[in-house]
Amino acid sequence: MAIHTIQLQNIPVAHEVHIVSFKDVENASFLREQLLGGNAEFEYAFVDASTIVSTAHILVAVHQAVHKLLVNEKLRTRNVHSEIVFSLSPNNNITEAFRRFGIGENTKSLLCVKISSPEKTISAAEVEKHLMESVKGTQMEFNESTIAAETDWANVGKCYKMKGCKEISKEVELEVLGKMVMRSVG
């Protein structure tokens, strides 16, 4: 199974994280409409994988969003899933964050993140089944090399205002994470 289920440190087990990734996605605009229409069945974080530089990158965003949910700080966006997309942003512009990091008309590679919750437990199998039915694309593993293969560095450079990065390194990863942290501390 290519679904990836993770327990993040210091996050309750009830909030386990399911991640499924796809490439060659054909029905991005359909998926996007479900989000815009507020279809409750499609409560996922659909992240454009071309903006993601490493596995830790998306996990940091997930951790920030779930943490915010838990400490009763008001979420800035509609739910914890949209908050994940917003957490990726280096600035406070929500519309821009969705446009850049969320699914768009032309999204080809996609990371789907689903957070389980104590009120509405959802298993890995359920998530995978639903996504396999809804997303038209090729499922891929979630690991460092599949993420790196989908990264679009021109896009990342635009999103995080970094010039000339062409491949992932420890320094680049930490720079991106630093920009996300800075957003939350102002």
Add this chain to the structure above:
Amino acid sequence: MAATEAPRELIKQGAEALVYKTTYLLPTIPALLKHRPRKPYRHPTLDLRLTKHRCLSETRLLTRCRGLGIPVPAVYFVDEARGEIYMEWISGRSIREVLDAMIAEGRKEEVNDLMKKMGQVVAKLHQNDIVHGDLTTSNVMVRGERKSGLLAGATMEKVDAEVVLIDLGLGMMSTQEEDKAVDLYVLERAFLSTHPQAEDLFQDVLTAYEGSFKGAKAVMKRLADVRMRGRKRSMLG
């Protein structure tokens, strides 16, 4: 809460903060947690505000340094309401311990090299108008190995001794020569008190410092004044 609570091991306790070794995100990513606990004697509102402010200003300084290429730990995550900062785990020892060992074993060349690096790092800090505020030999780490590769799933690799500044809790932005000179003075005192035979060693630090940036001469001049009167400026007149 449930089983995902990351284990914490207390490694240091200061007046303001507790420092733990723990992990962040995944059990494989080591991290340092700096926790500023609540002070029961302070008014709760004030307490929250102070904790928040200090957490955020420390984080800002750390990320700023990082952006400038000054070696400091990277910040992973901040929970300012609880007073927690998660940052990169630096494996190594404080320069104080490393020097002890080196001097005891008579490794002269390595000591000189370290002093030079030290001076350059402090110079870079000051060149960018950042003042450390508590520059002692315990707050400078010497890293002998670092993680290579990405956060999730990396291996350790050996590197040449690398100087890393830690604990910018008292740091601030300042263009004043006075503040920079006090930084050097504090460092000098720390050196002399822990390594009495090391007077000429600190001279090496200063030499490297002086040659590293334009404003260094003025700071050195000021350092002479600070030496005469001590860290605190007289408020007379």
